[in-house]
Amino acid sequence: MNPREIIEKALREGRRKLLEHEALYVVKHYGAEIAEADIAYTPEEAGEIAEKIGFPVVLKIVSPDISHKSDVGGVIVGVKTKEEAVEAAKKILGNVSKRAPNARITGILVQKMAPKGLEVIIGGLRDNIFGPVVMFGLGGIFVEVLRDVSFRVAPITLNDALEMMNEIKSAKLLEGYRGQPPVDKEALAKTIIAVAKLLEENPEIDSIDLNPVIAYPDKALVVDARIILRQSKSK
């Protein structure tokens, strides 16, 4: 399915939010690099996908009715073999059927675990006055406590995206500190541009959160994507 089909399907089903695998797929289609992932519909399939994308992996329940996956035992991290993956999938299904018996289950997301790096947040939304706008900030306390973020009105150029990164107060962390090498700003810029384009080309999208995106010296991986659709058009 292409992004248009994914969005239209969600709207037909009356969903305001894309499922995790759908959101990751859409973001990838627009040129952002994601932590490799696929959806499994059976525990065996989860094992096969895990083997294909390589270990360690994380398994997450995919359901339109569950937003706090960990609370219902829907997430298992650090899975290292195919057998473990099959077992983990079974365990997740068991947990969920007990703790959220009425939730519709779409499947299980199997995703490569991203190594440690610098966590950033890239987002976007459709503003009533400016139309699509994009946001950049560092993850954790930088965004949540210090609200250290920068914005641009789309469309943006590579230079605009780079400027956004330099504009935040904690920009120095991107240059590397305590012996860390600097992160790949251009890869982050590409991810920001992907968000801008996504909003511009798909008027049904209301907002996007890529949180976290993990930045490395040579790339940036989107680990989690959340895409919210506009309510008015969903019914």
Place this chain on the structure above:
Amino acid sequence: MLNKFFEPRSVAIIGATPKPGKVGRVILENFMKRFKGRIYPVNPKYDEILGLKCYKNVKEIPGEVDLAVIAIPAPRVPGVMKDIAEKGIRAVIIISGGFRETGTEEGARLEEEIKKIAFENGIRILGPNCLGIFDNWSGVDTFFLPDEKMKRPPRGPISFISQSGAFASALLDWMAHHKIGLSRSISYGNKIDVDDIDLLEYLGKDDKTGLIIMYLEGLKPGRGRLFIDIARKVSMEKPIIIYKAGKTSRGGLAAASHTAALAGNYQLYKAAIKQAGLIEALSFDEIMDLAKTLLTQPLMKGDRVYIVTDAGGVGVMSTDALTMQGFNVPRTPGDLRDKLREMLPPHCIVENPIDLTGDADDDRYIKVLETLLPRNDVDAVIVVALPQIPGLKGKLFDYLIHAKKYGKPILVIMIGSEEAEKFKEYLEDNGIPVFESPERAAVALRALYEYSMFKEKYRGSEG
């Protein structure tokens, strides 16, 4: 397209009245004082007002009418708009309030009705609920405040677009008091038609406008991106200083995502201001500090600033203020140090800030500046000239005016009483901005620097 608002050949004033103190009387008097075109008072109750023939209805006016000004109660405006349409008038300023801003259904309904008539007949509207236009060249003046309450500024290069009518009138009065020249000023009220974008476009092309000041509370929905595009084009031609009011985050927004929760209204305006190359003033003081600097000073090529002072303390204050604004206050390079050492008494300090000390005189300043200004590694000079020292007699200030030929920004810091005021007036009349504090000078220079960098950045890309 907006020409008829600013330079009409004839104007109909609907609601003109002989009753003293009434809006319709003040506006009529304003026009009679300064407007050179034809004036047609319109009011069914009179045959003549202040010696001018008065018409019962715009349709009765014999000649062509370029602009209609409406100052009658809101419920009667739609009827008049229909007459205006029939008469073929294409530009209307609606001063009257009583529309959507009242928050009533009736107000909103009246506004929609007016919009509809205007749209169907190709009429452009400024307002309603506004002061309208004060044009210092054509004499269009719908600011319904008499001269004795709001003085009119002298003619000059600054144009002003304001979302607040009261602030517009206060600023004009203040400019008049400080003898700061004004070109055109617009208060657009509810902006049901003509808005910031149209006005920027008009003033951008207007050769009588050298700098634009905007007081903005908010743009109309969906106009943000076009605003950025147009403002950026105009900014390439002339500086636009913006004061964005309403900086606190929008309340009550149900945030569906992280991004939405963080995207305060002002955050987005800040981004737009940056993308459009606008210069943001954060306070009232800043508006005028920035205006006088951007109007008079050449663009900067880099961020290296030298300070020449007669007071060590203010030199250090200036260094701090400039550094906090992100400027580079370089150490005096070796060759310059040698030259300065040679020409200055041993007790002077040749390190930047260059301290000529309390026994300095005009000539000492001039010698040093004449060495500094032509150098390629000097991008701007701050001259701290505290006039309390006996050696400063005024020759320095003539030199500074002459030194504009070097094409580099020169800002003066002067603290003091009558003497300082006298020198300040002389310098500012001749295009050298003077500041009472190093902090304000540094902020103004920073604005000039950012505007310079914006123009540099877009010069290539905009063809």
